[in-house]
Amino acid sequence: MTDQFKALLTDVRIGGHPDFDRVVIEWDGPRPTVDVRYVPEVFQDGSGDRIPLKGRAFLHVTLRPADVTDDLGNPTVTLAPPAFHDLAALREVTQPDYFEGIASWGIGVAAQTPFEVRPFESPSRIAIDITHTPPGTGNQLLQVGALGAAVATWQWRLRLALHRDLTVDEAFGPITQAATRDFQSSHGLVVDGVVGPATRARMRSALSL
Structure with missing residues (x-):
């Protein structure tokens, strides 16, 4: 019988927003203690094996006491492979791990940016909101040849502003350049x-950031 004193995991899902990506963890039962923090590496509970993750920074998430299997020992959640190439911050989320009453996950992200953990009710869940890397600051320029998390954020914002299926690959190439030109043309730049600076400011206005 499922332990009534443990939270039972029911769903894990991800999504992208204009200036942050979100991981939602949902459960039935009592609210567990939640811990989310950046770590140098993510290790599997129990075995201690290192879990390789895509990304330049890693979050470790734990819920305790919690369970990830039903009365028959079947996983209550199997995370389908999300389209991470469409997101600015998230790079990988592991399948839920369980050991001695603790459910845990590793999250790989493009860069170590601020995050916020938000609790919600009905259903019981938390949202982990991971801030996107700014697409440049001050007089910094992004142009053909630029690489990294800032480029990923710009590509993501182009997707939203142009309603275009632009791949977020952290590489400012000819396709990103052409999309940038289209955005500039349609906004009088x-x-x-x-x-x-002017293009970034106009994008923030276009997306109400």
Whole structure:
């Protein structure tokens, strides 16, 4: 019989928002103690084996006491492979792990940016909101040849602003340049395919950031 004093995991899902990505963890039963923190590496509970994760920074999430299997020992959640190439911050989320009353996950992200854990009710759940890396600051320019998390954020915002299926791959190439030019053209900016202060400001306005 399922332990009535433990939270039973029922769902894990992810999603993208204009300036953050979200991981939602949902459960039935009493509210567990939740811990979310950045760690140098993620290890499997019990075996101690290192879990390789995509990304440049890693979050470790634990819920206790909690369970991830039903009365027959079947997993209550199997995380389907999400389309991480469509998101600015998230790079990988592991399947739920369980050991001695503790459910845990590893989350790989593009960069170590601030995050916030938000509790919700009906149903009981938490949302882990991971802030996107700014697509440049001050007079910094993003242009062809640029790489990294800032480029990923810009590509994600282009997807939203242009309603276009643009791959988020952290590489500012000809496709990202062309999309940037389209955005600049449609918003009365200098059309040069380079992301500078004016283009960033107009994007923030377009997405109400």
